[in-house]
Amino acid sequence: MIITPVNWYQAPTPLKSMIDRLVCADGGNPDPTTTHGKEARKAKKLEMAGWAFPRHLKGRLFSVVVHGDTEGVENLRRSLSDWLKSMDLVPAGPLAEVDRYIGYWEPYATSHEAYDKDSAFQEEVRNAALTLCEAVRASREGRQVAAGTKLELPREK
Numbered sequence: 026m027i028i029t030p031v032n033w034y035q036a037p038t039p040l041k042s043m044i045d046r047l048v049c050a051d052g053g054n055p056d057p058t059t060t061h062g063k064e065a066r067k068a069k070k071l072e073m074a075g076w077a078f079p080r081h082l083k084g085r086l087f088s089v090v091v092h093g094d095t096e097g098v099e100n101l102r103r104s105l106s107d108w109l110k111s112m113d114l115v116p117a118g119p120l121a122e123v124d125r126y127i128g129y130w131e132p133y134a135t136s137h138e139a140y141d142k143d144s145a146f147q148e149e150v151r152n153a154a155l156t157l158c159e160a161v162r163a164s165r166e167g168r169q170v171a172a173g174t175k176l177e178l179p180r181e182k
Contacts, residue, residue: 026088034097051082051112083113088121088157098124117160121153
């Protein structure tokens with residue numbers, strides 16, 4: 026579950042760093058000894074010989090909540106959801122993806138008060154978490170059906 030503010034249409038720097046790391050983890054080399062660490066020449070040769078692109082995170086469920094006070098929550102929530110789906114993660118459900126404005130254009134000096142008062146947003150975040158938990162339980166019990174998961178992809182990347 027990712028819960029994040031939006032910084033003028035963008036993900037905060039720590040979240041962007043996590044995204045970069047997860048992209049590498051998703052298709053990363055399952056055997057780092059083949060490149061002796063990070064020797065780019067060996068890694069390139071290995072990839073050009075037919076990289077399997079293993080999709081380590083495929084099938085994991087996700088939830089995304091983005092909040093802000095002026096601009097860009099919809100774009101960032103959509104971008105995060107699209108990025109996770111591009112790595113073959115699965116959205117937990119409609120209630121698990123939330124974007125909301127809180128304290129719209131109010132002063133920064135009192136913005137925490139707007140967050141504290143917005144019980145509807147707090148409940149939406151709670152619902153997103155509960156939806157994710159329910160989806161994980163269902164998946165572990167073999168009850169969740171995600172159409173198309175057994176189809177062969179025409180491209181690995």
